[in-house]
Amino acid sequence: MVRQLPYSAMRQVFERFRESEPEPKGELEHTNAYTLLVAVALSAQATDKGVNRATRPLFEKVSTPQQMLELGEEALIEHIKTIGLFRNKAKNVMKLSRILVEEFGGEVPNSRAALESLPGVGRKTANVVLNMWWGMPTQAVDTHIFRVANRTGIAPGKDVIAVERAIEDNVPADFARHAHHWLILHGRYVCKARKPNCAICVIADLCPKEGVE
Template identity: 75%
Template structure:
């Protein structure tokens, strides 16, 4: 785990991220907040590309909790069986859809606590929804952010909660809204797990990683 970078270095890192991509976007496809919740829930231990491939047809016919309940668990499984853990995920999507209809009038709540009370929705999923839909500076720490945070020294921590706190404590406020997207995309395409592309990295001169590739 790298040492925590100082504030001025982190500010420069995010200045560069912002200059290269001022409005980074999440890669999970969705048509409304409900389909965003479903897509993020389905993405656990799966790739965004794999989820998108499965949900394009699904969201054309089931883009509300009411329509998802009408489709039913078997109908949902037929669409998402290419995604890992699809049976358990299908159960959770049907359960959360029923809760949304019965307790929230078919609307997705905008509080973290309410979101986390839904089956299959943990803190990371709730933070993604809060950030992407309601544009709150919530930090969804996935494996990419955990790796980048610890490898670079931007937001080191021994677990995802510690990394989330480090983001909130050390990244300048004006960059908080997009911080987790910049870090995810950096981890997905540049600071990759097995062979980071250090030669093409925007922040290689500021990064604490000792084993930089040539």
């Protein structure tokens, strides 16, 4: 496993990320905490672009858990049938919507434990919602972050929880809020799995290039 970058290098990495993209944004379209939660839940094993195509017309009709319940599961399936695992995801969205109405007053909770108690909502989904809607410095580790964190030495770890903790422990606090978005975007568009584009990488001189031929 590649070694953890020293603190001085970590600061340089995130200073460069911030300089190139001062306010990184998630790419899932949403209008409030509820539509963000639904979009993130639907995005498992799917692309953000594919989810956005499905949810644009859906979110014109639905923006609250109660409206989702009124829409109904079959109508929801019609909206999201282009997304992988759509039937199971539809069931979970309906279940979590009912729980939000019955147990949370129709509001999306802002604690990780409460979010993870909802059907179809795991740690990564909870962390995305907490970060994107409430601005908490949570770290949602997906395949892009896991790869970049280990390849560059930013936050090496043997599994997603280890990488999440390494980010929390080693990324300077003033970069923590946007850290996971910078890493996702870097992995999605620069440090790609099969052929990383080191020629345009802003941290190439700081990177040990672990796993890069």
